Amino acid sequence: MTTKPASETLDAVKSFALRFSRLLDERITFDGQTPQTLADSIRYSLLAPGKRLRPFLVYQCGALCGADDDVCFAPAAAIEMIHAFSLIHDDLPAMDDDDLRRGRPTNHKVYGEAVAILAGDALVTLAFETLATKTLDRAHIAPLVADLARATGGEGMIGGQTLDIEGQRSETDERSALTLESVRRIHSTKTGSLFECACKMGGIVAGADAETLERLGAFGLNLGLAFQIADDLLDVTATSDDLGKKSGKDAESGKQTYPASVGIDRSRGLAQEAVAGAIEAIRGVSGDTAGLEAMAEFAIRRDR
């Protein structure tokens, strides 16, 4: 197993987040063609403080397969736009109805529901516009677009959010009958799909072969699952002070989580299994995988 301490991964993620946020701030600007309110609303969410985990994975997997940083920016920015869109729409009154995200008012609280919906929509199109850039090899654009679209759409993240919303709104009796399989499906699609896609996109811009892309995808999917189970566990076990947000919120809102489905101990075991699966997948890729292995370990050793 890796010997890198969690603090080293945390430092790497944090310093990347700062650098990448600066790049986004510089490069994702709008001229007068986009209405000002819409541009403000898009930038409010896209540039909100965040861990930038998906972009980090694009760059890390890209570097592992020999891609320059230059070609990683477009897919990294695109997947962060998709992530930002999903947060705006998930927070809407018709969805999770959240007023705060990471301590700041949610997009619709600041700009109103109509503009928040439109800003989310515009972020999706901006993501694909960003991928269709001249800085990328033309042969890579079609697979990038196809992968990001699939990971985001009805078979991926949007499908997962649909299942999550439907599950939360079903009767309590039905809810308690939710199986591990259904929770796994929600987490795999809602969180796993974009992690899987981020890792594969790093490989695509590096021109990696099909087997490598498959391994990168498996790494990302398992990593996403591990992160999500760890989040579920933190919501149950951490205090609100630790989290920087209210703990116990998932149970309150009837969210379908691993602890609610199989209990805390078994959830810990499944998170550990996902980490092992991620590490096994990435070890099959040639090159220095220590950083990504450490990232997998880090996923379940966080305190927030």
Next chain:
Amino acid sequence: MTTKPASETLDAVKSFALRFSRLLDERITFDGQTPQTLADSIRYSLLAPGKRLRPFLVYQCGALCGADDDVCFAPAAAIEMIHAFSLIHDDLPAMDDDDLRRGRPTNHKVYGEAVAILAGDALVTLAFETLATKTLDRAHIAPLVADLARATGGEGMIGGQTLDIEGQRSETDERSALTLESVRRIHSTKTGSLFECACKMGGIVAGADAETLERLGAFGLNLGLAFQIADDLLDVTATSDDLGKKSGKDAESGKQTYPASVGIDRSRGLAQEAVAGAIEAIRGVSGDTAGLEAMAEFAIRRDR
């Protein structure tokens, strides 16, 4: 000027709409990977009866420039998905709050707001996934994706909807001060952008040169403007029976229209100017442009 009668154009549009709707129905299907409710909600709106004007333009402009029907399907389906997405989101309570569209309950009335928002989102990603298909020449995919994204996003349709919503919500006094320029900007982006993009996409899959693409785009933009001014005029001058929907609805909801801004007579003149602009642009493209010229004439000779 063209000698084709309007009835011929109407017949061509109608028979295309039937054929294209059948193709969509056959080809846009979902396996178990997409949650059933989401798949149903997407198909409910995508397969709703419609004129299929944007797909018609893709095929017509494609044929003019020598493209086979085979390569027109993907861009035609993609732009119809974007159109369907826009109708679902525009009808939401936070936007235009419409319960009926062409006599059928709107998507959120049938599936609820959350699923309607998600179905709209999924249609956007499906549009780009559809463009990244192996049936297209790889060299055409990046320009198709870039064009569709720009036409849909903050500089295009979504930007137009933002301006429209903002205008409707401003105070009555400000509203009456709305200039022709602001109404033109809303119509050009909200309707014109997708018409422009449809025509250009037909040229792109035919491998048309830059000058031809520019002419096709100018044709589409003017055509979209003509259609939209004609719609505005029909809302004022037609009876509800003619329209198959309530007339006078625009004025009631404070929509920014040409007649409200410059009156009926000047609006008619501007619609005629847009038609002339469209015809001038398309005549510069070599080949038989009579059908497209007739389509431009038809735009302002409709009764619904």
